[in-house]
Amino acid sequence: MAKYIIKRLLYMIPVLLGVAFLVFTILSLTPGDPGSIILGITARPEDIAALNEKFGYNKPFLIRFFTYIGNIIFHHDLGISYQTRQPVIDSILARFPNTLFLAVLSMCVSALLGVTLGIVSAVKQYQAIDRVLVVTALIFASIPGFWLGLMLLLLFSLKLGWLPSFGSGSLKNFILPTVTVSLTSAAGLLRLTRASMLETVRQEYIRTARAKGAPEKLVIYKHALRNALIPVVTTMGTSFGASLGGAIIAETVFAMPGMGTLLTTAIRQKDIPMVMGATLFLAFLFSLVILLVDILYAFIDPRIKAKYQNGGRSRE
Amino acid sequence: MSDNEILKVKDLSILYKTDLETVYAVNHVSFTLNKGQTLGLVGETGAGKTTTALGIMSLLPKRTARVTSGEILFEGQDLLKMSEKELLGIRGQKISMIFQDPMTALNPVLTVGDQIGETVRLHNTKNLSREEIEKKVEDTLELVGIPKERKNEYPYQFSGGMRQRVVIAMALICDPRMLIADEPTTALDVTIQAQVLSMICDLQRKYGTSMIMITHDLGVVAETCDTVGVVYAGEIVEYGQLADIFAGEDHHPYTEGLFGSIPNLKTKARRLQPIEGLMPDPTVPVEGCRFAPRCKYATDQCRSKKPPLWEKDGHQIRCHFAGIRKEAKHE
Numbered sequence: 001m002a003k004y005i006i007k008r009l010l011y012m013i014p015v016l017l018g019v020a021f022l023v024f025t026i027l028s029l030t031p032g033d034p035g036s037i038i039l040g041i042t043a044r045p046e047d048i049a050a051l052n053e054k055f056g057y058n059k060p061f062l063i064r065f066f067t068y069i070g071n072i073i074f075h076h077d078l079g080i081s082y083q084t085r086q087p088v089i090d091s092i093l094a095r096f097p098n099t100l101f102l103a104v105l106s107m108c109v110s111a112l113l114g115v116t117l118g119i120v121s122a123v124k125q126y127q128a129i130d131r132v133l134v135v136t137a138l139i140f141a142s143i144p145g146f147w148l149g150l151m152l153l154l155l156f157s158l159k160l161g162w163l164p165s166f167g168s169g170s171l172k173n174f175i176l177p178t179v180t181v182s183l184t185s186a187a188g189l190l191r192l193t194r195a196s197m198l199e200t201v202r203q204e205y206i207r208t209a210r211a212k213g214a215p216e217k218l219v220i221y222k223h224a225l226r227n228a229l230i231p232v233v234t235t236m237g238t239s240f241g242a243s244l245g246g247a248i249i250a251e252t253v254f255a256m257p258g259m260g261t262l263l264t265t266a267i268r269q270k271d272i273p274m275v276m277g278a279t280l281f282l283a284f285l286f287s288l289v290i291l292l293v294d295i296l297y298a299f300i301d302p303r304i305k306a307k308y309q310n311g312g313r314s315r316e
Numbered sequence: 317m318s319d320n321e322i323l324k325v326k327d328l329s330i331l332y333k334t335d336l337e338t339v340y341a342v343n344h345v346s347f348t349l350n351k352g353q354t355l356g357l358v359g360e361t362g363a364g365k366t367t368t369a370l371g372i373m374s375l376l377p378k379r380t381a382r383v384t385s386g387e388i389l390f391e392g393q394d395l396l397k398m399s400e401k402e403l404l405g406i407r408g409q410k411i412s413m414i415f416q417d418p419m420t421a422l423n424p425v426l427t428v429g430d431q432i433g434e435t436v437r438l439h440n441t442k443n444l445s446r447e448e449i450e451k452k453v454e455d456t457l458e459l460v461g462i463p464k465e466r467k468n469e470y471p472y473q474f475s476g477g478m479r480q481r482v483v484i485a486m487a488l489i490c491d492p493r494m495l496i497a498d499e500p501t502t503a504l505d506v507t508i509q510a511q512v513l514s515m516i517c518d519l520q521r522k523y524g525t526s527m528i529m530i531t532h533d534l535g536v537v538a539e540t541c542d543t544v545g546v547v548y549a550g551e552i553v554e555y556g557q558l559a560d561i562f563a564g565e566d567h568h569p570y571t572e573g574l575f576g577s578i579p580n581l582k583t584k585a586r587r588l589q590p591i592e593g594l595m596p597d598p599t600v601p602v603e604g605c606r607f608a609p610r611c612k613y614a615t616d617q618c619r620s621k622k623p624p625l626w627e628k629d630g631h632q633i634r635c636h637f638a639g640i641r642k643e644a645k646h647e
Contacts, residue, residue: 126379204420210375211415212435212486213408226425301425302470 004308005295012287017069019283020276024065027272033057034082037270055082057272068276078280079273083266088277091262096281098168099258102250103243105178110186111236117186118193118232123220125198133190140187149180149253166255177250185239193232200228229300237293241286322494322526323349323372328386330364330371337599341367343550344385349494349543354520354527356537356558358574359547362595365530366416368547369496372528373413374403390494409439412487414516416499418479422471428482429453429467435489456485460515477508481515488519495520495527501536513539534578538562546571549595549606556631566626568633569611605635613641 034055035048052058056067071077078088121133140148156176157165167173200206201224209223248260259278266274298305330342342364349355357365370376372388374395388395390411395403412435415421423431433453436444444452454464460481471479480500487495500516501509517540520527529540537544537558544561546554546568554561554568561571573591593610596602605611608618617636626638633639 204415204417205423207375208415208421208483208486209423209434211373211407211413213404213406213438214434215404218438223423223426227423302427303424303472306470306472 001298001305001308005291008291008294012284012291015287016280016283020069020280021065023276023279024068024272025061027270027275028061028064030270032270034270034272038082068273072280078277081266081274082271083269083274088273091274092259092278092281095257095259095262098256099244099247099251099260102174102177102181102247102256102258103240105174106181106185106243106247107236107240109178110182110189113182114186114189115193115232118190119197119220119225121190121194122197122201123216130194134194137187137190140183141191143184145180145184145247145249146253148183149176149250152176152180153253168256168258173254173256177247177254177256180250180253181243181247188239189232189235192235193228196228196231197224200224203227226300230297233293233296233300237289237296241289244285244289245282320350321348322351322391323528324389325368325372326387326389328368328371328388329384330367330376331382331384332377332380333382334380339598340601341381341550341598342371345545345547345550345552346386347543347545347552347555349526349528351526352524353542354517354529354540356529356531356541356544357547358531358534358537358544360532360595362598363547364550364598365547366498367550369413369498369528369530372496373407373411374398375407375413405439408435408492409441409490410492411494411496412490412492414480414483414487414495414497414500417503418476418483419503421483422479424471427468427470428462428474429457432456432467432482432486432489435486439490452489456489457482459488459519460485477504477512480504480508480512484512484516484519488523488525491523492525495525496530497527498530499532500529501533502531516540534574546574549602550598551606551634552632553607553634554632560631564631566628566631566633566639568607568635568638569613570607573610613637 033048033052034057035051036043039048039051049058056064059067068079071079078092080086081088081091084091117133117137121130124130153165153176156163163175164170164173165176197220201220206219206223209219214223245259245263247258248264250256251258251260259282263275263278263282265271266278298308325348326346328342328345329340332339332341345364345368347355347357357368359365367376367381371381371383372390372395376383383396386396390406395406398406422428429450433449436449436452440449453467457464457467462478462481462485466473471482474482480503484500495516497516501513504512513536516527519525527540529536531537541558544554544556544558545552546561548568548570554571556564561567570591573589576589577591579588591610596606596609604617604619604621605614605623608614611618615636621636623634623636623638626633626635628639
């Protein structure tokens with residue numbers, strides 16, 4: 001198992017290099033140079049050229065790329081932002097806790113809601129409660145996040161005045177963004193859990209369990225749930241990984257400083273070090289989350305564990 | 317119901333109803349299983365054998381299946397009238413089942429020891445301690461020929477034959493009074509089939525368990541059964557002692573057809589004689605004899621009128637011509 005994890009961690013190096021190269025290339029292909037964007041169109045060409053030279057932007061593409069990678073590897077330096085003139089890592093670390101907190105909170109809420117209600121829905125298939133849940137899930141899955149966020153804002157901040165409408169200072173600030181993000185993903189998880197459970201309870205080993213005289217609760221929670229969870233865990237993992245990149249809509253609606261707005265602003269301003277730094281940071285975290293999900297599989301399904309122990313080769 | 321009988325199924329009918337169609341899976345089936353004996357239900361795929369078994373276990377899919385008539389008396393009590401709670405005490409403890417496909421009948425994420433022990437934990441009437449249950453699991457594993465050290469392994473680590481042994485261990489660990497074996501050897505290699513079959517029979521004899529053996533293999537029937545019911549399209553068309561079916565003079569044409577479909581080493585035949593045609597569509601209620609469309613002796617009477625039950629010394633045949641028409645010797 002340890003061997004497998006080390007192998008997977010080493011695989012992350014080429015992945016991150018690939019991401020860095022791709023993003024760096026795309027940024028270089030977009031029109032405009034940092035000098036003229038920062039100084040504006042009224043600036044003198046000499047000043048623009050001087051600034052570009054200071055940033056090293058006038059050097060050839062590959063030299064810039066390898067200098068950047070070299071700085072990361074040998075000096076652990078993600079560079080200085082063109083816009084704020086502050087180290088990129090400081091901006092990331094200032095924003096990331098908000099994003100992480102929101103992502104963890106939303107994942108917990110949506111997993112709790114989505115998975116439990118999904119099980120209920122599957123167990124009570126075609127009964128009234130199932131129909132209500134399925135329709136509600138469909139509605140929430142279809143509502144655009146920004147609209148839901150705005151409506152919540154309108155109701156709870158403006159009309160009722162219960163919750164703050166912007167900022168990230170206290171726990172209260174996180175309630176509305178969490179609800180906005182988690183309702184949508186809970187709806188998806190509910191539908192997935194329901195489908196996966198219904199598929200699992202049709203399996204023959206469920207009939208075997210019933211034939212042994214196992215009561216319904218045991219059949220569902222011991223025999224069916226673990227088998228049904230694999231696709232659910234996959235989806236939860238990827239959506240958690242994605243939400244580490246910031247919930248851009250929730251951050252924008254609730255004016256919360258997070259990774260999503262940091263990244264979009266940096267892209268708009270062509271703040272190359274900031275875009276590169278944030279992207280690499282997120283790619284690194286995303287790969288870690290995916291690895292965690294894969295490790296989690298091993299604990300759910302012994303067949304996958306055995307595969308890892310055999311160095312990736314299945315016995316079957 | 318006499319003391320000698322453990323299970324008596326009377327006039328059992330089961331249908332599956334969906335929004336689109338109604339499938340008449342089991343139609344007025346009656347049979348009796350004596351204590352310590354084996355009853356064979358033979359017939360082709362889709363004849364309603366497994367539905368009958370699931371009906372006895374009350375494991376029919378709740379949403380679609382309906383029992384429309386009959387009773388299932390187990391030790392004098394009607395299983396169909398029991399509450400779910402009472403049934404939980406019967407399933408796995410008094411009646412247990414061996415399933416057809418060992419590759420899918422075991423839960424892939426639980427160890428075999430856990431799955432075998434679960435039956436005991438669910439029916440722990442003797443208040444066995446955890447250690448005693450573990451001991452019992454180990455003993456049962458050894459009984460079915462699996463080293464006890466393997467109890468912490470998962471199903472994927474076992475071959476098909478070994479898995480079927482695990483399924484058998486799971487069914488037998490509570491010493492059930494009755495065992496339903498639903499095609500226990502169909503999914504196995506021919507070489508393993510004989511092993512598993514003789515093991516089931518040895519264990520059955522050792523513990524005096526009564527058994528229903530569901531199969532489409534007449535060889536299996538000949539080796540294991542005392543009484544045989546030949547099932548066709550959800551009906552028992554012929555029912556009797558093993559000797560009646562294999563050596564008797566009078567037969568249902570379908571039984572004749574079944575025997576004609578297996579190779580015989582003694583007679584020199586160029587080809588087997590299959591039964592022409594397919595089983596009737598189970599969604600259509602039938603007026604006359606269900607076998608009439610495939611029967612080479614069928615007359616207009618067969619097609620329009622339901623055949624009565626002919627009986628001679630407990631040998632029953634559902635055919636208009638039973639006892640009149642003698643078996644045509646097949647080449």
